[in-house]
Amino acid sequence: MRFLFLVIVVISTITPSVAATLAQQTQRIISLSPHTTEMAYAAGLGNKLVAASAYSDYPPAALQLERVANYRGLKMERILALKPDLILAWQGGNPSRELARLEQLGINIIYSNPKTLADIPKTLEQLGQYADSPQTAQQAAAEFKRQLQQLKIANHNQPKIRYFYQLGSTPLMTVADSGWPSQIFSFCGGDNIFANSRAAYPQVNQEQVVVRQPQVIFSTQPINTTLQLWAHWQHQLIAVKQHHIYQLNANWLNRPTPRTLLAIKQVCALFNQVRDQH
Known part of the structure; x- marks a missing residue:
């Protein structure tokens, strides 16, 4: 979308x-x-x-x-x-x-x-x-600019985390750095494994994701649905093996509005959770 x-x-x-x-x-x-x-x-x-x-x-x-x-x-x-x-x-x-x-x-x-x-x-x-x-x-x-600046200071210079954003599963799609909402993940120190895709919203396959080894998988679908999709790769995929699969609020994440601040807080908190475990 x-x-x-x-x-x-x-x-x-x-x-x-x-x-x-x-x-x-x-x-x-x-x-x-x-x-x-x-x-x-x-x-x-x-x-x-x-x-x-x-x-x-x-x-x-x-x-x-x-x-x-x-x-x-x-x-x-x-x-x-x-x-x-x-x-x-x-x-x-x-x-x-x-x-x-x-x-x-x-x-x-x-x-x-x-x-x-x-x-x-x-x-x-x-x-x-x-x-x-x-x-x-x-x-x-x-108010948006004030809160965004506060979040920028709080998340400045954090270690990069490799992530995959799952945008739909049939077909499996994601977002390159040129498409929304990659800006949110990048703000929080995310390193998009499909950042340089030519298409803004490329269609990919599971093998491509496994080869790139994201530390985190994000989706707006229920976690159980996402887990089922990746269950076959639980021994090869770091994000699955370490239980770093998270569901995000679709409306916060996908709509460029003042509530984008809520998406930033949610994503940054999850990235920090992964950093703390490492």
């Missing part, structure tokens, strides 16, 4: 009057992915959301929004009937043809495309220009 960051072209010296105009002109927002829904609420746009995608479950208020998108596509007729001023789209996840049609109809679309952890507070600040109170986004961004 590809999780991408909001790319917004704005003028850095935007004046208060221009910001106020943007906020006044933007009253009806539709979000087409769970992470853009979460970011909209964090930036103070919750009162302007009129619809969202399936699995938009955070914060709890998002559960009350009408659903106009899922893995099958977009409900185009319903989206048009809701007359949005702004759409938050998942680039690579939402169908490009349908998004192009919406743009042709004159609807403003902001696309999502994550790159770094630092982009999360930048997006909050940028989305804040559409909110009635930009201070909400500014405060959320400042």
Whole structure:
């Protein structure tokens, strides 16, 4: 699953009057992915959301929004009937043809495309220009940066830990360093055994994993499910032999939002647990 960051072209010296105009002109927002829904609420746009995608479950208020998108596509007729001023789209996840049609109809679309952890507070600040109170986004961004800096200091210069992030099992996939959420593992001192794969989300096989000998295997699937997959290799694979297989919170890990901080805390704590045992 590809999780991408909001790319917004704005003028850095935007004046208060221009910001106020943007906020006044933007009253009806539709979000087409769970992470853009979460970011909209964090930036103070919750009162302007009129619809969202399936699995938009955070914060709890998002559960009350009408659903106009899922893995099958977009409900185009319903989206048009809701007359949005702004759409938050998942680039690579939402169908490009349908998004192009919406743009042709004159609807403003902001696309999502994550790159770094630092982009999360930048997006909050940028989305804040559409909110009635930009201070909400500014405060959320400042708090994210403050906590991220604290975590950076706490995890500075830690010994590297070789890891494999299991993204699905049929087929077996993972994430290269160019794809989200590798940034989280790297922040905590993780050394990705498939870091240099040409594809951002490569399909691999078990033998390739065994050859690279990760010290840790992470997955968002239940631990028992992951253990069953690797049981055959329990004598050859260090991570299995030493019981270093961990389940991570999928929503924290895979959605580039302020809750990414929770994913960092979880991953760093598990890496430190492995370090302590060695």
